[in-house]
Amino acid sequence: MKGKMKIIIAYALAVLLWASAFPGIRVGLEHYSPEHLSLVRLLIGSIGLLVFAFIAKIGLPRLKDVPVIFVLGFLGFSVYHTALSIGEQTVSAGAASLLVSTTPIFSAILATFFLKERMRGLSWIGSVIAFLGVFIIMIGTGDSFVLEMGVFIILIGALGESMYFVFQSHYLKQYGFLPFTVYTILAGTIFLLLFLPGLGSAIATAPAAINMTVVYLGLFPTLIPYFCIAYVTSKVGASEATSVLYLTPAFAILIAWLWLEEVPTIITIVGGILTLIGVGMTNKQTIHVNESLANHST
Template sequence: MSDKSVVFQLLGVTLLWGGNYVASAYLLTAFSPILLAFLRLTVTCLLLIGVCLRRGGIAKPNRQEWALLILIGVTSSLLYQIFYFVGLAHTSAGNAALIIALSPVATAFLARAFLKERMTGFQLLGALVALAGVALIVLNGGNVTDASSGDYFILLAMAMLASSVLLIRKAAMTMKSRDVTLYSTLIGTLLMIPAAGAERLQGHLHYGDHSYPWALLIVMALFAQGMAGLWWNRGISKVGASASAMYMNIPPFVAILVAYAVLGDPIRLAQIAGGALIAAGVAIANAKAKNTSNRGDFVPWRRI
């Protein structure tokens, strides 16, 4: 695969991810949050099973790998999806995209806290700049009902995503990345069943009566959550994590523009200013990644 085709794939991923925030916000008008998360994960599982079978089968994990996969499934599939969709139901697609963009910086902080990895001056400066951007977005409130509570749930989702990166990195030392993705997604899907049952018992579960929301759900699960993730992993393997990191700054601004055009969400000055700070922070934090061999995990596989 040529470098040009990889670049086009990475650009396609950023457009899919940016549009996915808006599609998810729209789907929440037809589906309850937990049910929506469960259905999307189910469709993604079916896609990943097909991909893995086509590419040589599915490896059988050992006991230690199963422990890691369960932790990844809980953080990156179960809790991330719940926090993400519950938060998105009470905030704007633009805010959600901007806050999730902080995940690479949060990953560096967690690696420093739990793995005792050295944090460079560039990473620390980038983290502070990016955190200032998130604070600007969250503390400014918004023009949607309960925007602040939604933003806090999205922050929890971002923390789950960042935590899962460290676990995925360790699991990928002995397993193929696609197998890690498949098993963790499958585990998260199974664990989501009791959560969906609880949502039904509480009387909050609902789903769309028309075919269009169901079709959109399937399309976005297949492409924005399934294929885009595979393309993203391929892009990282071809051009490197530091080069791929630049593309992570694009989806939030795509989400803001698409949300404005499709949903009529206003574009707020705090979003633009906060987004610029987050993008600058991520760029600063990755400034030395080119010269450091162990920074490949700084760019997480995205699950949105």
């Protein structure tokens, strides 16, 4: 019974912390630029990971794998976090979480073409339904029926994260889940140092409440869920461990409503339901690909 309770707690922490990141980003954007917000969040997370790596005595990666680690870190963290922050300037936290939930579909499609994995008929139907939901979200995120550019940018981030998930599998077997995550987050942070100019001034002039939110984003949603999902995966397997992550958008919408008073439109809710139904259908038929989502991040 104790073991079961630990799994439930780990699930709850992962979902709630990842869900809270979406409204947290909206708060951070009240003062920080999207680029600065992404950089400072990953800097804080990287410091935490370096401490963990030192305590856990995680060694250095092989020199021959360093270029791939940098490429995957760029796609999975630099591109994903920056695109999400840029997109959330105009897209609500709840809608952003629904758009990010398309990551498994991008992953499955990429694996079909690059890893020769098979998507069955139900998976393709699910993909069509999910992207219909995305289109509805796209035209219903604002006050009028217009195509929202922020949606496209968030989808670019989801695509980058999908590429990270698909092409990391070989290296996960070599290094293990947590060490490889440490390597790629640190690599992704290095790319974002391009945005370092002006960050000190932004931190110094930010209201204390916003800086506290940014510290929270860097330490909690960026780090703790990794350990939670790693623990659950070790107990129940990757497929079951990651299935619960589809609850994240529902909690993101709830937290955004309580924290930011963001009320989703009926159009967004309808689009979100279609998106999650489509993702669920695709996920059911592509378990092998979606096992990579044990590394899902926000």
